[in-house]
Amino acid sequence: MAHPSEHGFCNYGVLKLVLLLVGMCLVGYIVRPQVHFKERSSAQASCPSCACDCSSETILSIPLGLVNSSYSDCGKHDPDMNEEMEKDTIALLSEELSLQRNVTKDNLEHTKALIMDAKKTSSHYQKEAEKCNAGVETCEEARENAEAELIAERKLSALWETRARELGWKEKRRAYSRI
Incomplete structure (x- = not known):
């Protein structure tokens, strides 16, 4: 039969090791998304600009990661879009x-x-x-x-x-x- 002091020491060491592993996993879980986000944002910044095609089919199919300032001209030639954009705030609130x-x-x-x-x-x-x-x-x-x-x-x-x-x-x- 083992001595109580030796048995308690063994469990304390195992417990300490398990807590250390859990802590390292938590730190990795918290830090990993930030590192991954930085890598993804730098990859998006290096993406070449795309040509604007303002047809209604292509506007809906634009991936969100590729939207940049070159698309700000899209919709200027659409009469419905122009009408909506020209409305002032009071008219929009009245309509709402x-x-x-x-x-x-x-x-x-x-x-x-x-x-x-x-x-x-x-x-x-x-x-x-x-x-x-x-x-x-x-x-x-x-x-x-x-x-x-x-x-x-x-x-x-x-x-x-x-x-x-x-x-x-x-x-x-x-x-x-x-x-």
């Missing part, structure tokens, strides 16, 4: 507010339609509940009437049985068995 108003109006109409639908559904269920309550009341009245009639019938049966006993009737009960 108008769009927001339209969206809000549509949302409000949709919400009102949902509320009306919910009111109709609620009204329908309320009518059904009233019908159900009326049916329960009718059943309760019928049960009370049947109970009162049963009590009256029992009283009448007891009266007839008492009279029959006074006249000499003796109860003979037969045990019926099922065959």
Whole structure:
């Protein structure tokens, strides 16, 4: 059996080695993206400038890494793009507010339609509940009437049985068995 002090020292050394390796991995993980980013940015700076072709198909297919100042002329000959670029800030904000108003109006109409639908559904269920309550009341009245009639019938049966006993009737009960 090993001594406790030797066993503890061995675990402490292994623990220290594992923590050192984990720390080195973390440092490498943190430093590596910065080094990689610097290499990539220097590679992009050495990329030759590209000729501008302003057709709508090529504008969409330009890789983001290749965009540079030579593309600033793209779109100058497009009338829709010129119109958008010439609008001033106030006009753009007015247009944005108008769009927001339209969206809000549509949302409000949709919400009102949902509320009306919910009111109709609620009204329908309320009518059904009233019908159900009326049916329960009718059943309760019928049960009370049947109970009162049963009590009256029992009283009448007891009266007839008492009279029959006074006249000499003796109860003979037969045990019926099922065959």
